[in-house]
Amino acid sequence: HPSAPSLMMNAHFASVGEDASQEAYEHGIQVIDEDKVFNANLHTYLNLEKIIPAGFNYHLISVFGSQSTGKSTLLNYLFGTRFGVMAEQERRQTTKGIWMSKNKREGSGRMADNILVMDVEGTDGRERGEDQDFERKSALFALATSEVLIVNIWEHQVGLYQGANMGLLKTVFEVNLQLFVKDSQNNPKSLLFFVIRDHLGTTPLRNLQNTLLQDLSRLWSSISKPAGLENSRIEDYFDFAFVALPHKILQPEKFEAEVERLSTRFREGYNDPKKSGLMDEADLPVFLPQYHRRIPADGFPVYAQGVWDQIVDNKDLDLPTQQELLAQFRCDEISREVLVAFDEKITPLEDKQAEDARLGTPALILDLGVVMNAARSAIFKNFETNASRYHKGVYTRKRAELESKVDGRLKALSQKQLHAAHKSGVEEFSTAVSTAVKSGQKKGANYDFAQIVESEKKKALAKFESEGKALMIEGAPWSHYKQELNLYRKDLDEVSSRLRKEEMRRLATRVERWVRSRLDESIGLEFNKIGTGRGGSGAPEHGERPPSEKDLWDRIWTIFTETVDDAEKRFGERAQSFDASPEEVEVGLWRLRRKSWGVLRAKIDEEVMEGNILLKLRENFEDKFRYDEHGVPRIWRPTDDIEGIYTKARESTITLIPLLSRFKLKATSAPPPLDAWIGNAPPSITSADEEDLAPIGGVDEDEGKSLEEEMTVLSDTKSADLLVRFKKTADGVYVEAKRSAIGGMTQ
Ligand code: GDP
Ligand code: MG
Structure with missing residues (x-):
C-alpha cells in the first residue's frame, strides 16, 4: 500500500494476505482494541468478506448499552455472528473495544446485503472505572460511521431517568450535535433503535415507548446546544424505533421467534413513507437511504481510521473534511x-x-x-x-x-x-x-x-x-490534425517544385542536346562551303562563286538564332505542360540561350582548329587555282600563266583569314547583338541557376571580357601563323602544278 497523506492517514496498512485466513476472523475483527488502537487489518478483513468492491451497497449498525445486557448475545442471534458472550456463571466483561463482523445470515433474501455490525464495549464503566472517555469516543466513532444505533436496555430500566443509559444517550446527542452541526444542510439522520430486553408483557410496548420518548425530549432540552440551534428538535437528527423482546432464558422459544421477526427488519427501505405505510410498525425496514454515510466501501478502512485518529487525538472531528481527505487519498x-x-x-x-x-x-x-x-x-x-x-x-x-x-x-x-x-x-x-x-x-x-x-x-x-x-x-x-495536414501539404508543394525544377533541368538538357546536334550539322555545312565550290550545296553554277565567304557569319547567326528560336518553342511548350511558372520558364529560356551560344562557340572553335581550317583554306585555294572560271579543271601547260593564276587565287583565299577571325555581320561590320539577344538575367534567378554557366564576354560585364573579344575566332598571332602555314601549303600546290605542266609536256 502506498503511504497515506498526512492529517488523518498515518495508517500503516497490513499487506493483503497477512492474517488473511477466515479462521483468524472467526469472531469478526476487533476494529479498536482496549488500548484504543485502530486495527490496520480492517481492509484485509473487509476484502476477505467481499465488502471492498460493494460501493455503497453495504450497511453499518452499532450496538450500545450497559455491560452484560445481552448485546452480543442478541447480535449473534440476529446476524449469526460469533461475538464473544459472557458465560452465564461468571459475570465478567467480554467485549472490549469495538468489534465488527459481517452478517452471516444474509442470502435468505430477507435481509439487506453486506450488513456490518459493530459491537461496542459496554458503557457502564463497571470494569473501566471512571473511563467516560471511551464512551464518548466510541459514540463519536459509531455516529460517524453507522446508519443505525441499537440501544439495548432492560425493561426495568425504562423510566429510570438517572440510569446509566441516559448518560450514554446524553453523550450520543451531544456528540451528534458536535459532528453534524457544521454541515446542517445535509446532516444525515440516524436511527436510534431501542431494543427492550426481558419484556414481561404486562406493560405494553406503546407505553414503554412513550415513557422513553418523554425522557429523551427532556434529555434533549437539558443539553446545551450551539448558537442558532437552541430551538432544534430531536426529530431533526434522529428517527426512533422500538422493539421489545421476551426473556431469553425464561421464554427461549418466544425469544427466538421475536428475534427472527426482528431480523427481517434489517432490509432496504424507502424514504417514501407511503411505500411502507400499510405495514405493521413492528415490521418496518430500518435501512433508509438517508441514514447511509455515503462512504464507498473501498474507502471505508481509510475513512474509519482517519476518523478514529482524529477522535483519539481529541481533535475537532470534521466529517466533511475527512471525506474530502479520503476522496483525495482514494x-x-x-x-x-x-x-x-x-x-x-x-x-x-x-x-x-x-x-x-x-x-x-x-x-x-x-x-x-x-x-x-x-x-x-x-x-x-x-x-x-x-x-x-x-x-x-x-x-x-x-x-x-x-x-x-x-x-x-x-x-x-x-x-x-x-x-x-x-x-x-x-x-x-x-x-x-x-x-x-x-x-x-x-x-x-x-x-x-x-x-x-x-x-x-x-x-x-x-x-x-x-x-x-x-x-x-x-x-x-x-x-x-488539420494544422499538421497543412504543414504536410506545404512540404509536398515544396518537394513538387523541387521535382519540377529537376524535370526542367532534364528538359533543358534534352533541348540543349537537340540544339547541339542541329548546330553540329548545319554549322559544319556552312564551314564546308568555304572549302569547296562543289561540295556541300552541290556543284557551283558556271561563273558563280558559292555564297560561302563574305556573308558566312550572317548565315551562321541566322541559322543559330533560328535553331534556338525553335528550341525555345519546344522548351516553352513542354515546360507549360508541367505547370512551370512563367518565372521558371523565363529562367529556363535564358539558360537555354546562353548554353546554346556556348555550343555554337565550341562548334566554331572546332571548325577553326588548326588542321581543319588549314584544310579548308587549301581547298578554297585549290578550287580557285585548279578550276577555271567555268568550273572546269585546268590541265597545266608550260605556256599557261601559272604564276599569275596562283597569285590571284592565293591572295583571294588569304582575304578569308581576317574574315574568319572575327564573328561580325556584313551589314554592320560589327559583332551580332549577342548581349541583347541573350537578354538580362531574369529577376527570379537563383545562384543554383547560374552555377554551371560559363561566362560570356560582352554579356557578363564583370568578366572583364568584351563582346569583341567574345567574337574573336582567331587571335592575331593565330591568324598570322595560319597565313604562314597556308602560304606554304599553297606554295606546295603551285610547285606541283609547275611540275605537272612540264611533265604534261614531256608526256
Ligand atoms: P453484553 O455484555 O451486553 O454483550 O452481554 P452478553 O451477551 O455477553 O450476555 C451477558 C449475560 O446475559 C450472559 O450470561 C447471557 O447469557 C445473558 N443474557 C443474554 N441474553 C439475555 C436475555 O435476553 N435475558 C437475560 N436475562 N439474560 C440474557
Ligand atoms: Mg458483549
Whole structure:
C-alpha cells in the first residue's frame, strides 16, 4: 500500500494476505482494541468478506448499552455472528473495544446485503472505572460511521431517568450535535433503535415507548446546544424505533421467534413513507437511504481510521473534511491503479517512439489510433467506476488531473506518429513521382509530369488524412490534425517544385542536346562551303562563286538564332505542360540561350582548329587555282600563266583569314547583338541557376571580357601563323602544278 497523506492517514496498512485466513476472523475483527488502537487489518478483513468492491451497497449498525445486557448475545442471534458472550456463571466483561463482523445470515433474501455490525464495549464503566472517555469516543466513532444505533436496555430500566443509559444517550446527542452541526444542510439522520430486553408483557410496548420518548425530549432540552440551534428538535437528527423482546432464558422459544421477526427488519427501505405505510410498525425496514454515510466501501478502512485518529487525538472531528481527505487519498490511489493497465498498453509505444527518435528513424505504429482510443476510454471508465463515488468536487478535480496526464501522453504519441507519417509521406511522394517519371521516359518523352505530381499528391494527402483521422480521439478537444495536414501539404508543394525544377533541368538538357546536334550539322555545312565550290550545296553554277565567304557569319547567326528560336518553342511548350511558372520558364529560356551560344562557340572553335581550317583554306585555294572560271579543271601547260593564276587565287583565299577571325555581320561590320539577344538575367534567378554557366564576354560585364573579344575566332598571332602555314601549303600546290605542266609536256 502506498503511504497515506498526512492529517488523518498515518495508517500503516497490513499487506493483503497477512492474517488473511477466515479462521483468524472467526469472531469478526476487533476494529479498536482496549488500548484504543485502530486495527490496520480492517481492509484485509473487509476484502476477505467481499465488502471492498460493494460501493455503497453495504450497511453499518452499532450496538450500545450497559455491560452484560445481552448485546452480543442478541447480535449473534440476529446476524449469526460469533461475538464473544459472557458465560452465564461468571459475570465478567467480554467485549472490549469495538468489534465488527459481517452478517452471516444474509442470502435468505430477507435481509439487506453486506450488513456490518459493530459491537461496542459496554458503557457502564463497571470494569473501566471512571473511563467516560471511551464512551464518548466510541459514540463519536459509531455516529460517524453507522446508519443505525441499537440501544439495548432492560425493561426495568425504562423510566429510570438517572440510569446509566441516559448518560450514554446524553453523550450520543451531544456528540451528534458536535459532528453534524457544521454541515446542517445535509446532516444525515440516524436511527436510534431501542431494543427492550426481558419484556414481561404486562406493560405494553406503546407505553414503554412513550415513557422513553418523554425522557429523551427532556434529555434533549437539558443539553446545551450551539448558537442558532437552541430551538432544534430531536426529530431533526434522529428517527426512533422500538422493539421489545421476551426473556431469553425464561421464554427461549418466544425469544427466538421475536428475534427472527426482528431480523427481517434489517432490509432496504424507502424514504417514501407511503411505500411502507400499510405495514405493521413492528415490521418496518430500518435501512433508509438517508441514514447511509455515503462512504464507498473501498474507502471505508481509510475513512474509519482517519476518523478514529482524529477522535483519539481529541481533535475537532470534521466529517466533511475527512471525506474530502479520503476522496483525495482514494482518487490518487485509484488513479495509480487505473494507470497500470494504461501503462501496459501505452508505455511500450512511447518507448518505441523514443528509440526511433534516438536513431532518427521515425516509424509509424500500426493501429495507434485504435490502441489509444481503447486505452483512453478504458482508463477513464475505470476511474469513473471507482472514484466517482467519492466527494464530487475532489473527484472532478482528480479526474481532470488524470485527464491532462493521460491526454498529454496521448497527444505526444499522436504528434510523433503524425511526424513519422509526414516524413515517410514526403519520401514516398518524392520516390513515387520519380519512378513514374522514369517509367514515362521509358515509354516515350510525352508523359504528363503535372498529372503525375497531381495524382501522387492526392494519394499522399489522402494517406496522411486517414492516419490523422485514425488518431482522432472522441471527446478530446486537442485531438485534431488539420494544422499538421497543412504543414504536410506545404512540404509536398515544396518537394513538387523541387521535382519540377529537376524535370526542367532534364528538359533543358534534352533541348540543349537537340540544339547541339542541329548546330553540329548545319554549322559544319556552312564551314564546308568555304572549302569547296562543289561540295556541300552541290556543284557551283558556271561563273558563280558559292555564297560561302563574305556573308558566312550572317548565315551562321541566322541559322543559330533560328535553331534556338525553335528550341525555345519546344522548351516553352513542354515546360507549360508541367505547370512551370512563367518565372521558371523565363529562367529556363535564358539558360537555354546562353548554353546554346556556348555550343555554337565550341562548334566554331572546332571548325577553326588548326588542321581543319588549314584544310579548308587549301581547298578554297585549290578550287580557285585548279578550276577555271567555268568550273572546269585546268590541265597545266608550260605556256599557261601559272604564276599569275596562283597569285590571284592565293591572295583571294588569304582575304578569308581576317574574315574568319572575327564573328561580325556584313551589314554592320560589327559583332551580332549577342548581349541583347541573350537578354538580362531574369529577376527570379537563383545562384543554383547560374552555377554551371560559363561566362560570356560582352554579356557578363564583370568578366572583364568584351563582346569583341567574345567574337574573336582567331587571335592575331593565330591568324598570322595560319597565313604562314597556308602560304606554304599553297606554295606546295603551285610547285606541283609547275611540275605537272612540264611533265604534261614531256608526256
Ligand atoms: P453484553 O455484555 O451486553 O454483550 O452481554 P452478553 O451477551 O455477553 O450476555 C451477558 C449475560 O446475559 C450472559 O450470561 C447471557 O447469557 C445473558 N443474557 C443474554 N441474553 C439475555 C436475555 O435476553 N435475558 C437475560 N436475562 N439474560 C440474557
Ligand atoms: Mg458483549
